[in-house]
Amino acid sequence: MNNAKSNLEKKEDIISRFMAEMEHDPENITYEYLRDITLNFVIAGKDTTAGTLSWxxxxxCKHPYMQEEIFQEVKEATRAGQDICINEFVKKITIESLDKMKYLHAALSETLRLYPSVPLNSKSCFSDDTLPDGFNVNRGDVVFYMPYPMGRMEILWGDDAENFQPERWLDDDGSVRNESPFKFTAFQAGPRICLGKDFAYTQMKIFAAVLLHFFKFKLCSKSNDVHYKTMLTLHIDQGLYVLAYLR
Ligand code: HEM
Incomplete structure (x- = not known):
C-alpha cells in the first residue's frame, strides 16, 4: 500500500473514503464523480440544516418558555456547570449526551413539520404505473408531493396542526415518537429518503445545544412576523433578525 493511500485510509472524512476507493473502481469513481458528490453534499446538507435552524x-423566540426547557435539558444532558467556557462545554457534547436531548430533537422535528426545508418536491414517472390509491400515471408524467401543506393538514396532525407543539413528538415516557416518513415527509420517504437525516439531526442538535446554552434569543421588531421565500429550499424572506443575550 503506498503512503498516499494509507494516509487517505487513516482519514475519516467522506471524500477521503471515496478517494481511497478510486484504485478499485477507476471507471466509476473519477474526479468528476468526486466533484458531483461533493457538490451534492454541499447543496443537500448546507441550506437545509441552516434554514431549519433559522426557523x-x-x-x-415566539415560544420563550421552550428556550428555557431546552436550556435545562441541555444543561442536564451535558452536566455542564454554571461557569463553563465554550471549549469545555463543547467537549461535553457526545453521542450519549445528544441522545438525552429528546425535547430538542422533538422541537427540531416540529420545526421541520411546519417549515420543511424542501417544501415541495416532484418526481417524473419512468414508466406507466398505478399509485397505491389506484390513480394511474403514465410514463413522463410529473407527480408532486408537498411537505409544507402536508405538515399543516388537520387530517394528518389533528386540530392543533397549525400550532408549534414539540410535545406531539414525545411518548408518555419521554422517548421520541417516530412518525412514518410518508406522513412526515420533510426527508422524503422510500428508497430515496434523505441519506443525511441522522447526520442532519446530530449537526442541528450540536449547534442548537451550544447556542441555547450560552444565549437567549429575542426577535427584533422587523422579524416579528416573517414570511417564507419560495426557492428550492424554504428561506426566511429578508432573513431573520434576532438579539442574542449572553446567559
Ligand atoms: C434538515 C436537514 C435536511 C432535510 C430536510 C433534507 C431533506 C432531503 C430531501 C427531501 C431529500 C430528497 C430529495 C429528492 O430526491 O427529491 C434529500 C436527499 C438527500 N439528502 Fe438530505 N436533507 C437534510 C440534510 C441533509 C444532510 C445534512 C445531508 C448530508 C450531509 C443530506 C444528504 C442528502 C443526500 C445525499 C440526498 C440524496 C439521496 C438520494 O438521492 O438517494 N441531507 N434530503
Missing part, C-alpha cells in the same frame, strides 16, 4: 430560532 427553529424564530419559533423559539
Amino acid at each position: 427553529f430560532i424564530y419559533l423559539l
